Amino acid sequence: MRIALLARVHLGTVAVLFVLTLSACLLVAGLPRAMQASYDEAMRRSLSGAPAVQADLTVTVASRSQEEDLHERGQFDSRDRLWHEIVPPALRPLVVTGGHMSAKTALTPVTGTGGLMYINLGWLSDADRRVDWVRGRAPGAPATMRYEGETIPVFEVGIVEEALREMDLRVGQTKLLGENEYVAVKIVGAFRAKDPEDRYWSHNSDILHVAKVQPPGELGFEKHITTLMPDQGLTALSGEGRNLFYHWILPIGAGAASALAAPGIDAAVTEFGRVVALQSSSTASPYRLETGLPKLLDDFLAALATAQTVMYLVLGGLLAVALGVIALAVQLLADRMDHTLTMARARGGSLRQVAGTAAALTGLAVAPAALAGYALSYLVPGPVLPIVHVGPVLVVVVAVGFAAARLAVTHRTPLHERRDDVAAARPSARRVTLEVLVVVLALAGAYLLRARGLTSDPFLLLVPLALTLAAALVTLRCYPYPLRLLVRLTGRGRAAVPFLGLTRAARARSASVLPVLILLPALGVSVFAAVISDGIASTQRVASWEQVGAPIRMTSRIEIPAAQIDQVRKTAGVEQVVLAQTARVQVGYGAERAEAIAVDVAQWRAILGDAPVSLPALSDGALVSPELRGRGTFEIGWQSRVKLATRGVIDSVPGFYTNGKFIVVPLSVLTRPAVNTLLIKGDAAPAELARLVPSATVESQSQALEAIRDDPLTFTVRWTLLVVTVALALYALAAVVLSLVVGASERARAVSFLRTLGLSDRQAQRLTVLEILPMILVTALVGLGLGLGLPPALGPAVDLSSYAGDLPVGGYALDLVMPSALAIGLACVAVLGAYAHTAISRRRNLGAVLRVGDLS
Structure with a gap:
């Protein structure tokens, strides 16, 4: 057959199919990229927002004797090069330049203070770039002095300004340190950090601030400070008789962070720690890796898993609805070609030719649209995931496969005739058993989901989809019964239109009813997304008040x-x-x-x-x-x-x-x-x-709320929920319009029969509305109930606290504004479509609708 000619004849339907496929492919390929980009940004913020002492990699070793002491900068530099060389490849992109090295003593008491004052010795490899000397001078080479008949070293040190006041010290003062292995420090200068807010000082807060520690059972406080000495001080600094530790800091940069690589980074940190420990063969004290990076990654991955779970649910629903609407458009195209293909089949055309023609015409519409949607998705910033490639292909395969399969089944015999409009067909026992099994499995899955959560079995992710399918099956099987009751009630009245309209609605073929049930997942998922988004928003507000406790709070030390x-x-x-x-x-x-x-x-x-x-x-x-x-x-x-x-x-x-x-x-x-x-x-x-x-830190509730909402993961979850809600609402409206158009020919034929019997235009409009509206209203109500019931049904299985200031999101308020607007909008579209349909049918010639012999 001439595919191009068929495309021109059915250009309107082909255009609709093109637009639906384009939008579906753009969403299924573009949304995951945007989401993954936000995941990467969230990971970068997590790393850059954490204290450097937690995110960075710190290799540390203790010196217990003179043989283990490091007295020259070169000894530090050689080990620093070694640590950078053995960093695992997965971790290497995150390790950036700008690290530093340090040597510090710990718990070095001031002699005669009874353990209430500690002045530790410290050396920073880049102290000259980090501090300004505001009193006295920079320290120089150490000297010696006699104490109790022994010669002890005297270190020239500098101390932070804060310690002069807090610990009652002064420039020029000499303090004796230790209880047995004595050393002395001469405070020759006081310094101030060039940038106290630099993350660098997270590693060296003991140098920048006086630490106050209250011993158990004591009312007083111990005071600790670490001083600064120059490179020359390393020559006299020894770990013998005191607690001396060396540190090499490998800073972690967030610029190259990727959420996809996070699990590998966690494993690489463990491997790096193992390799670092292996370098301890030449020293009695082992090298150790100290970092909070695995904890940061674990917390991020936990929040990411929740975000991905919610996204899988809503995007899976979006894809299912998009495929359903595309299938409706394919069905419309198949109905428009039905007469042509029937004639071709009757004239000897093979079933393969008929199915191939439908597949080719459908492919002509969807393949360019899928390619265009795939190309447009590259305008969305973010990494290219497998779903970006697989999604459009899936849409094309489903559309073409559905077209070929449907027409192959329809035209398996030439000159097919059917009168399913007279009585509803009874489902087979096998089909009923399968549908009951689906319902039972959905309910069992919902119970397991609440009891065990999503982490125990990834297949439980399918439970919401199973609940949606179960609700659709129950709706499909049960909705005719209340309609038949209404038919009996209207049959006792004198008006014929209500009886005829409800009778046609109750006797509708399952093939014509099933497309309308696309509304159920569309409404269910969109309402679910709206409820989740509203729950997150309200909990965020509570969290901001919990964090601040007042509109504005000022706290001072x-x-x-x-x-x-x-x-x-x-x-x-x-x-x-x-x-x-x-x-x-x-x-x-x-x-x-x-x-x-x-x-x-x-x-x-x-x-x-x-x-x-x-x-x-x-x-x-x-x-x-x-x-x-x-x-x-x-x-x-x-x-x-x-x-x-x-x-x-x-x-x-x-x-x-x-x-x-x-x-x-x-x-x-x-x-x-x-x-x-x-x-x-x-x-x-x-x-x-x-x-x-x-002296005060100022926090406001509005700023706290803005900070919670500004988190990349939180923003992405709410933004995606909004996009999915709007997209599903539009798909639901498209499904209503397509369902009207799909049955338009059969409906026009029935109305034309009744017009020959005296049916007026107003009665025809009411008849069409009564035929269409019940199914839409029932589906809308079930979809509304499903969407409102899914959040409580999922219960603790989806932890959204990461997006609400670490408060659990629950107790979802019953806000019916958005769901009601969707349901009312669908009903209005159905009514307007019915009126438009009757207006178009009124202009048709009865001879163009009724065949010879139809009135006999």
Whole structure:
């Protein structure tokens, strides 16, 4: 047959098929690329946002004797080159230049302080590029001195400015270190970091800040600081008699990170650690790899697995619906060619020729469209995944295969005639058994999914699709029964149109009903996506309030002066300020400690307003964490000894504590509150508040919410859900229109018969609406129920907390706005289509519809 001629004759249907195939291939090839690009960006943010000490690779070794000491920079450099050479290939793209080396002592006590002050010796390979000397001078070569009849080294060191104040030290002072193996340090200068916010200092926070440690059972604090010495200091630095550790830092860069390579990177880190340990043969102390990169990768992969699960569900539903709509368009094309192919079959055409003609014409429509969609998908940034290549091919194969198979079955005998419109065909026992089996397996899978989760069996991913198929089968089998009841009721009336319309709807052939059931997965998945997206959005808002605890929160490590508090109150946008003090307090008289916050709870509750978090009322006593419950009246040490009665148990304190031991008390229990926290109501600029109180960290609920939403994985999940929802809604509308057009010829013939009997145009319109609308409404309601039921049905199997500030997403609100809009839109399209169909049929000549003998 002449395929080109058939294409011109059926150009409109071919164009529809082309557009549907183009959109399906663009979605199935483009969305995975966009998603994978966002996964890569999420991994890069995870690595770059983590502290360097956690993400980077640190090779460390302890020196226990003079034989293991390293006294020259060259010895460090040679080992540094070795570590870079043995990095596994999978890990090598992430290791970037710019690392450094260090030598540090640990727990080096200041002689005579009773273990309350520690000054450690430190050397950084790039200290000259990292610090500015603001007092005194840079340290020089070590010297010696006599102490207790022995000659001991005296190291010239520099110390961070903060330590001069915190540890009561001064430039020019000499301190003796150790309890038996003594050394001395002479503080010749004080420095300041060039860029204190640089991730570099994550590895060396002991040099930049004084660490305060409270020993168990003690009220006082130990103070630790690490000094800086020059390269010359290495010549006298020995691990004999003290804790000396050498470190080589291999920094990890996020620029080359790929989510697809994450599992391999995890394995490469393990391999690198093994190879590093093998280099320990020449030393008594083993080399060790220290890094938090595997933990970072595990957390990322856990969040990624959840994102991929949700994406598999919605994209699988999208692909199924797209293929169903394309199959509807193919069915429409086949119906339009039916007369031509019937004549060809009757004139001796083989079944292979008939099926081949349908396949060729369908391929002529879908192959260029698939190629165009595949090409357009390359405009979407992101790596090329196998689905990018496989998806368009799958669409073409399904469309061409369906066309060939359908016409092969239809035209297996010449001059086929059927009168399935008179009575509904009864399904075979085998078919009923298979459908019951599908329903039972879907319900069993749903139970296992809730009980065991997705991690136990990847095949459980198919459960949502099985539930959709089960709902479709149940709908297909059960919907005629209520219609037949309505037929009996309308049969008792005098009006013929309701009886005829509902009778035709109840007796519709399964082949004509099944395409309409494409609406069920379309509505089910789109409603599911809308519900999930709304659940994530609402939980994100709760999480932002849980993180901050107020519209704006200011926290300081030191007391905030009253003058600065007054300035905050006068700042534009500030409506109310609630004072609070936080501290770690002693519980009872032993070593037990708890986090505490003293605040006017009534004022705090007032500034929270209608926020989704709150606290119980408290006028006296204390609110305690679950770990402190059951103590009745207890005593704490905070400025003074205070007895408190337990007034309630709370699981968390918004903005402050979520686990462990914590207490909330009224601010009035403190003899002189040292306010270090401000809870602010209003919309003041955080930057302005931070300028007024330099010692404070300012956080706002709106910024916290924006940060949660700005996460690449979170953004991708919500964006993809939105795109899929819109696409499925459009496919559902296309399915309604195509289902109207597919049955248009048969419907026009029936209406033409009735018009010869006196059916008016208005009655014809009502008849068409009553024939079409019941199936669409039933399918829309079932799809709506399926979409609303899937999130609770999946239950704990899909953990979405990674996209909602680490709060579990559950208790999905029953928001019917979007689902109702979809259902109403489909009903409206069906009604408008019915009216358009009758308007077109009215212009037809009855002789063009009815054959000779049809009226006899």
